[in-house]
Amino acid sequence: MIFSLFRKDPRRTAIAALYARIANASRNPGLYAALGIPDTLEGRFESLSLHVILVLRALRELPPPADDVAKDLTDAFFRDIDASLREMGVGDTVVPKRMKKVAAAFYGRAQAYDPAFNAGDKGALAEALGRNALGGDAPAASLARYVLAADKGLKAVTLDVLLESGPTFPAPEAFAEEGNR
Numbered sequence: 001m002i003f004s005l006f007r008k009d010p011r012r013t014a015i016a017a018l019y020a021r022i023a024n025a026s027r028n029p030g031l032y033a034a035l036g037i038p039d040t041l042e043g044r045f046e047s048l049s050l051h052v053i054l055v056l057r058a059l060r061e062l063p064p065p066a067d068d069v070a071k072d073l074t075d076a077f078f079r080d081i082d083a084s085l086r087e088m089g090v091g092d093t094v095v096p097k098r099m100k101k102v103a104a105a106f107y108g109r110a111q112a113y114d115p116a117f118n119a120g121d122k123g124a125l126a127e128a129l130g131r132n133a134l135g136g137d138a139p140a141a142s143l144a145r146y147v148l149a150a151d152k153g154l155k156a157v158t159l160d161v162l163l164e165s166g167p168t169f170p171a172p173e174a175f176a177e178e179g180n181r
Helices: 002-006 010-026 029-033 041-060 066-087 095-119 122-132 141-154 159-165
Strands: none
Touching (some): 010 041, 010 066, 010 159, 029 041, 041 066, 041 141, 066 095, 066 159, 095 122, 095 141
16 A cells, blocks of 8 residues: 555656646747747746646547546646745745635636637737736737647647647747747
8 A cells, every 4th residue: 555655657647747848838938039928937927827728728629538637737737836836935824825816817818818719819819918928918919820820739639649749839939020039
């Protein structure tokens, strides 16, 4: 019984690898330099949230056990955010309150982006991304093109491929407008 605590859980290992690939993609310098996401703590949260949301959208379209993978991926995301808050020195009594705000922000973004994704409405998506990811009033047209291309690419991937080699995201620089370079 006690030795089972020391065995590697292949499912947990696969989710950890998937999450690590998503987190790495969210840190691509092109997202910040070419597409205008602010290179700040908030900007990095927005980028990570956006990439997790994209993968969760793809998992929604896949057959079981994709729903379990989506749940485990969401858990990994929130565990990482919790650990990051603690690492930054946020006290144990404050972390739960901050996590409620983080969860509300994450699910709020997902809810704001979904209708625009489902309708293929680049304008509405650009406005939502401008407000959330860029933190301004101007639409984020370049980022919207990147996100729509990533969404389309992720929906063409099977669950096995997603778990084995991870999600593939397009090069952000390919979507930058001349004024953003």
